[in-house]
Amino acid sequence: MENLDHIREEKPKAKVTIKPAQHVFSGDTVTLRCDIYDEGVTRWRYSWYKEGSINVFSELQEHTFSLTLVNTPVMEETEIRQDYTDSVSPPVSLIISPNRTQHFTSVSVSLSCEDQSDSTGWRVSRYTDRWGLEDCSSSESGSQTGSTCTINSTVIWDTGVYWCESESGEKCHPLNITVHFDVILESPVHPVTEGDTLTLHCLYQHTTPPNLRADFYKDESLIQSQTTEMIISTVSKSHEGFYYCKHPERGESPKSWISVTVFHSESQISVLHILSSVLAVSPYLLVTVVLIFRCCRMRVASVEEQETTI
Structure with missing residues (x-):
């Protein structure tokens, strides 16, 4: 009988990450990285697929290509x-x-x-x-x-x-x-403005109403568990990222990127401009004040010395 001791009970787990992980535009360079979690094996050969066919076969852990409309x-x-x-x-x-x-x-x-x-x-x-x-x-x-x-x-x-x-x-x-x-995430279509409220729902196709009591994730981290909706009352730039929801029985939704737009009014821009201008010239103002103060002290000392002499 064939010795089956070497056969693994579980297949190695692979995870693909993409750099950059946010908005990518035509002409940009994209890098795919494959991390394999397995004990005892340190060297792997990687097959990179495009539309179901092997595009690249390599021993390198990363594959870099330029993004175009075609691919x-x-x-x-x-x-x-x-x-x-x-x-x-x-x-x-x-x-x-x-x-x-x-x-x-x-x-x-x-x-x-x-x-x-x-x-x-x-x-x-x-x-x-x-x-x-x-x-x-x-x-x-x-x-x-x-x-x-x-x-x-x-x-x-x-x-x-x-x-x-x-x-x-x-x-x-x-x-x-x-x-x-089955399961989808209901999220805003367009970017959310900083300071606004962000509301997410986890929806299931085969029930009425479709809302699910599910877990909500941001960038693979659990942020809220077993709730029908997730609400962020005051959105900031730090809330930007990939969101999805997961139900223990129904499954999980695809990921959606949520963008946050930072809005500055004309008055805010004017104040920022004034502050930046003041900060830019502040070293020179400080030196000027110090020189004036020293000149005044020297003049006072000179007057006092003349009065003492008289």
């Missing part, structure tokens, strides 16, 4: 976002209904390009792993009416990057949309 996936572990915007962003926003970045399968999702003046001529475009770069209405269940695209019955392959594009080639800020079954 840009939307990944579960991080948010890969294309810079589709011009130097000056047009006054158009992509509005999603239901108003969240994660959606269940087999539901209707509406995406509209809204302008304060006129949204005529704007269409919704997208990039997905399955179909690549295309018009939103190119999907089997998609239809475009004016500047609104409606996906009548979502599927996993609708996960991707969506943005508004005009006839002249102008593009608005893109949004990552994830389609998932």
